[in-house]
Amino acid sequence: MQDIDSVAFQAELWSVAEELAEAARAAILPHFRQVGLSADNKERDGFDPVTIADKAAEEAMRAVLHTRRPQDAILGEEFGNTAGTSGLTWVLDPIDGTRGFISGTPTWGVLISLNDESGPRLGIIDQPYIGERFCGGFGRAEMIGPHGNADLGARTTTDLDQAILFSTFPEVGHLEERAAFEAVAVEVKLTRFGCDCYAYALLAAGQIDLVIEAGLNSYDIAAPIAVIEAAGGIVTDWQGGKVHEGGRALAAATPELHAKALKILNHSLSKQRS
Template sequence: MIGNCGREPGRCLSLNFGYSGRNSSLSENDMLPDRSFFDRLADAAKAETMPRFRVGTSVLNKLEGGFDPVTEADRSAEASIRALIESSFPDHGILGEEHGNIGLDRELVWVIDPIDGTRAFISGLPVWGTLIGLYRNGKAIMGLMDQPFTGERYFADGEKALYRGPDGERVLATRPCHALSDAVLFTTSPHLYQGALKERFETLQAKVRLFRYGCDCYAFALLAAGHVDLVIECGLKPYDVGGLIPLIEQAGGIITNWQGGPAEMGGEIIAAGSREVHARALEVLKGD
C-alpha cells in the first residue's frame, strides 16, 4: 500500500475478465464489431446525453458519505448501449458503471462508462465523454471516446487510432517527447492524491514543463492526438480506462499502472506518448 486516492470508492468490483488462460474459441476476427457498430453505440448514448446537457438535469448521489453523482443521462445512455450490444452480440459479456455486470468470464467483454466525468457534465463543462471498450480475454483491443457536444469522436479499431470531428478525420499519433522537462502533464485533480501517492505525484509534477487539471477522459484523448505527453490518475475503475487503453496504444503511446503492469483493471494509471517519458515518470511514481 503506497497511499490512498481521494476518489469516491464506488461499489466493489469482483472481476475475472477471462484471465483464466483457457484456449480461445474464436478466430481472430470472429464476432468482432466494426467501426459502424461503435458509431451506433455512441450515437445511441448521444441521443440520451445531449438533451440533458446544460439544462439543469437532476443529480442523484450514489453515496451516503461523500459525493458520487449520477444522472438520468448516465443511466439512460448505458441502457441504450447495452440494449444494442445484447441484441447484436448476445454471447459477449458486459461491465457497466450504472447497470451491473454479466458474463465477465467470457472471451469478449464490453466495458462501458456512459458519462466519464459526471461532475463535468453536471457543471456544463464539455470534457466528459462516453467510453466504450472491448476486452478480449482481459486485454483491451478496441475502444471509443465520444464527446458529442464538441462533435469529436476518437476510435481505436484494433490496429490504428482515428479522430473524427469538426476539422475532418485523421489517423492519431502521439507526439515525440524525450524528457520530463519538456512534458505537458494532465490529471483530473491534485486533491485526489493522498499520502505517498500525493508525494510521488507532486514530485513528478515538479519535473514537467506544464501541468493542467480537470479534463477527465478528454485528457487521454488529447494525449492520443499528440497534444499532451503525460496523463496521471489514481483510483480508476476498469470502465474509467477500458475504452481509452486502445486509443493510447494504437496511437503509439503506452498506458500502464504505476507499477508498469496492465491498465485494464484500473487503479493508479499512467499514460504517456513516448516510452522515454513513460520510463522516467514511472521511476518517480514507483519511488525507485
C-alpha cells in the same frame, strides 16, 4: 467463438462500437446544460454524482448489445456485470466525468471498450457535444470531428521538462499518491487538471504527454488504453504492469517519458513508506 483476428469480424465489432457511441450521444445530449438537471450522489462520504443521462446512455448501449451481440458480456458503471459466452466483454462508462457534465463543461465523454482475456482490443472516447470521437484498435487510430477525420498519433516527447501533464483531480488519490504525482509535476513544463477522459484523448491526439491518475475502475481506463496504444503511446499501472482492471494509471506519449515518470512515482512511494 469467432476469430477476433479476422478482418471481417473486426469490422463487425467496430460497427457495433460506433452504434453504441451513437446511441449514447442520442440519450445524453437532450440533458446536457439543461436547467434543473438533478444528480444523485452514489457516495456516502464524498460526491460521486449520477444523472438520468448516465443511466439512459448505458441503457441505450445495452439495448444495442442485446440486439447485435447478445453473446458478449457487459461491464457497465451504472448497471454492473452481465454474463456472456463469447469470451468478449464490452466495458461501458456512459458518462466519464459526470461532475463536469453537471457543471456544463464539455470535457466529459462516453467510454466504450471491447476486451478479451488479454485486455482492451478496441476503444472509443466520444465527446458528443463537441462532436469528437477518438477510435483505437485493430489497426485503427483515428479522430473524427468537426474538421473531418485525422490520424491519431502521440507526441515524441522524451524529456520531462518538455512534457505537459494532466490529471482529473489535484488531490489525485490518497496522500501518498498525491505526493508521488507532485514529485513528477515539479519536473514537467505544464500541469493541468479537470479533463476526465478527455485528457487521454488529448494524449492520443498529440496535444499532451502524460496523464497520471489513481483510484480508477476498469470502465474509466479500458477505452483510453486502447485509444492511446493505437496512437503509439503507453499506459500501465504505477509499477509498469497492466491497468485495464483499474487502479493507478500512468499514460505517456513515449516509452522514454513513461520510464522517467514511473521512476519518480515509485521513488516517491518508496521514500514515503521507509
